[in-house]
Amino acid sequence: MEDFIKTPKLTGSHIKTIRDMLNLKQTVFAEKIGISRALLALVETGSKSITDEFIEKMYTAFPDLKNALDLQFDWVTITFSDMNGEQVIKDVMRLKSELFLERSTTQNFYTREFAFAGEKNIYVQDFEPTKDVDTNQDVQKVGATMYLTGQGTRLFEKALLEQGLTWKKFFVRAKRFKGTFSRLDIAINDNWGLLDMDEIIEATQ
Incomplete structure (x- = not known):
């Protein structure tokens, strides 16, 4: 089930880009991470695969590489x-229902809303039960949408950590409940000034 999320692998060209970014020649870069220049050359050309040991050596020698770009979810629907x-709330988010304020809404064609602490940071919308005219019983129409806004994603991430979950594992859980992702925003914090905004805009367009 977890295979639906594909993550790219580091390639030799990525390693060369990192080395160029650090403004180091092959000899110096190889020496700093504790490998031979010949091995580094093979890695950069793709002739030698990148092992977990190689990556660990690189991060040990250059710990700031892990913080060059920070990515965080900024909106999830x-x-x-x-x-x-x-x-x-109970089965997917696994939060306590008493933490949510229930109220009526007319937003997004739904008629009911559950807002975490009454705020529009973490909320779920669905349909208020209606009375069946023949049986006088409550009838619950199914269909609900979970919304995490910018601040809500940070709050929810703390809840995931308390559950021992990563975002990936949560998304897998949501897929198990047949969740459909209609919005997924990612914020990128460029701590090293690596990204060219004009190039990003051009690529997006």
């Missing part, structure tokens, strides 16, 4: 077509 809001 997931819809569950066969669940109601209470089920999403």
Whole structure:
């Protein structure tokens, strides 16, 4: 199930880019990470695969590489077509329902909303139960959407850590409940000034 999230592997050209970014010749870079220049040359040309040991040596020698770019989710919207809001909170988010304020809404074609601490940071929308005219019983229409706004993603990330989960594992759980991802924003903190905004805009367009 976890295979639906694909993560790119480091290639030799990535290693060369990192070395160029550090403004180091092959000999110096290889010496600093504790390998031969010949091995580094083979890695950079793709003739030799990049091992976990190689990456660990590189991060040990240049620990700031791990912080060059920070990525964090900035908005997450997931819809569950066969669940109601209470089920999403309990089974998918695994948060206590009493932490959410229930109220009516007219937003996004839903009629009910559960807002974490009453704020619009973490909230779930679904349909208020209606009365069946024949049986006078409550009828719950299914379908709910979970929203995490910018601040909400930070708060929810803390909840995931308390559950011992990563974002990836949470997304896998959401997929198990047939969640459909309609919005997934990522914020990139460029701590080293590596990115050219004009190039990013051009590539996006």
